[in-house]
Amino acid sequence: MADGNAFDLLDYDATARLGSELIATVEAGVMPPWGATGTEACTPRATWLDDLRLTDDELDLLRQWTDGGLSEGDPDEAAPLAVPDPPALDGVTDTLLGSTYSLTGDEEEYVCTVFDPALEGTTWLTGLALDTNHPGAVHHALWFLERNGEALANADAGEPYACFGATGRFAVEILGGMLPGTPVVTYPDGSGLQLEPGDVIVQQVHYDAGEPLDVLTGVELRTTTSRPALNAGIVEISESGNPDDLQEGPGDDAGPEFRIPAGTEGHTETYRWAVPSDYPELDVRAVLGHMHLAGVALELGVERAAPEPEEPEEDCLLGIGAWDFDWQRLYWVDTDASPALRVRGGDTLQLRCVYDNPGQTDIVAGTASTDEMCVGTLFVTYEGEPIPNSSFESDG
Numbered sequence: 344m345a346d347g348n349a350f351d352l353l354d355y356d357a358t359a360r361l362g363s364e365l366i367a368t369v370e371a372g373v374m375p376p377w378g379a380t381g382t383e384a385c386t387p388r389a390t391w392l393d394d395l396r397l398t399d400d401e402l403d404l405l406r407q408w409t410d411g412g413l414s415e416g417d418p419d420e421a422a423p424l425a426v427p428d429p430p431a432l433d434g435v436t437d438t439l440l441g442s443t444y445s446l447t448g449d450e451e452e453y454v455c456t457v458f459d460p461a462l463e464g465t466t467w468l469t470g471l472a473l474d475t476n477h478p479g480a481v482h483h484a485l486w487f488l489e490r491n492g493e494a495l496a497n498a499d500a501g502e503p504y505a506c507f508g509a510t511g512r513f514a515v516e517i518l519g520g521m522l523p524g525t526p527v528v529t530y531p532d533g534s535g536l537q538l539e540p541g542d543v544i545v546q547q548v549h550y551d552a553g554e555p556l557d558v559l560t561g562v563e564l565r566t567t568t569s570r571p572a573l574n575a576g577i578v579e580i581s582e583s584g585n586p587d588d589l590q591e592g593p594g595d596d597a598g599p600e601f602r603i604p605a606g607t608e609g610h611t612e613t614y615r616w617a618v619p620s621d622y623p624e625l626d627v628r629a630v631l632g633h634m635h636l637a638g639v640a641l642e643l644g645v646e647r648a649a650p651e652p653e654e655p656e657e658d659c660l661l662g663i664g665a666w667d668f669d670w671q672r673l674y675w676v677d678t679d680a681s682p683a684l685r686v687r688g689g690d691t692l693q694l695r696c697v698y699d700n701p702g703q704t705d706i707v708a709g710t711a712s713t714d715e716m717c718v719g720t721l722f723v724t725y726e727g728e729p730i731p732n733s734s735f736e737s738d739g
Contacts, residue, residue: 353424359413366409369397376670378632378663385642385662388655389630390680430526432472432563439544440474440561444503448555451482451711455506457494458544458562467535469575470565471528473521473548477558482549482712486518486528486562488536494543503560506547517577518544522633522671530575531628531722535567537574537729549710573724578625578686580616580643580694581633581718582708588614603637603698603706603715612717614694622688623730629675629722630661635715637706638666640697643719648689653682660684661719666697673722686721694719 352358368374375395381387441456473484498504518536519528530536546562580588582601589599590613603610632641643661650656661674676684696717700706706715
């Protein structure tokens with residue numbers, strides 16, 4: 344963004360006009376957008392896949408070009424420009440579409456749809472993606488699994504319904520989510536989440552306020568009937584989980600509460616969750632943090648009850664020192680270049696979110712963009728029998 348306007352770097356003239364601004368934004372860590380830079384207190388041991396940050400050699404080359412007068416060079420000798428394809432889910436096995444839903448455009452709207460994949464036998468889910476005719480209107484989407492038949496008893500398959508703040512009507516397990524910068528959910532290679540006949544998927548889409556629209560939205564699925572070597576799971580600690588996880592902090596008047604007082608900078612909310620002792624050993628394969636517009640920084644780590652010899656007792660899993668609501672993503676661990684990152688029963692997960700609230704009213708927890716959230720999510724794999732994702736969530 345330049346002065347709030349989108350721009351591209353697809354030709355020489357467009358790039359040269361930015362001049363020294365290019366090197367300044369790169370050196371400041373603003374571009375390319377990459378939040379997982381670590382903080383003073385939380386620097387992960389992980390090496391990330393698809394790290395967008397420039398190497399020292401690439402940064403030095405950019406400095407030479409800007410310091411040397413932004414020379415165009417010979418266009419005939421230019422290397423072909425590689426334009427990546429938009430992110431998409433490879434190997435889609437099924438697409439489930441809902442009916443049309445009319446948005447008023449007057450305010451943010453949350454719309455849920457129950458999708459029945461009509462499974463005939465045990466199946467493993469390996470990926471999901473949103474299918475919509477108005478992607479520009481979508482703020483985010485979440486997918487949940489409902490196993491007990493309550494969803495179809497309370498909602499017709501494929502028929503959207505308003506569901507502000509929650510799926511409503513029935514209990515669900517998290518499957519993943521599409522956020523700005525993370526448009527596709529894929530489980531780690533060699534893993535899958537077990538589904539059985541009768542299981543249904545509940546999709547919740549958060550639409551931004553704007554213009555009246557008739558939206559047609561569905562979900563793309565990638566599944567297999569061959570059992571993967573590993574189970575996939577999602578571990579989440581957040582402000583919507585067990586209230587006992589919230590720690591007393593600054594500005595709390597009567598015990599722990601999620602409230603960001605008006606006129607404050609650097610306000611913190613902290614959550615701690617004791618992992619049940621009977622949990623299997625979990626390999627952390629990807630990490631996600633989520634806040635809204637008042638967010639400044641986020642730290643997610645584990646305190647190990649019995650660390651292995653090569654493991655630190657306190658281990659940072661994700662540190663975002665300069666939160667940017669418009670550039671959120673799932674950070675995948677490069678397992679070939681990183682030490683194993685593991686969480687076990689008896690360990691404690693800690694999540695710390697930092698906020699600035701220059702306004703005149705307090706900010707509380709909620710799902711609207713003007714409310715706040717504090718979410719830390721781990722995509723994990725593990726051996727043995729599958730465990731429902733609901734047992735991985737810090738919900739008491």
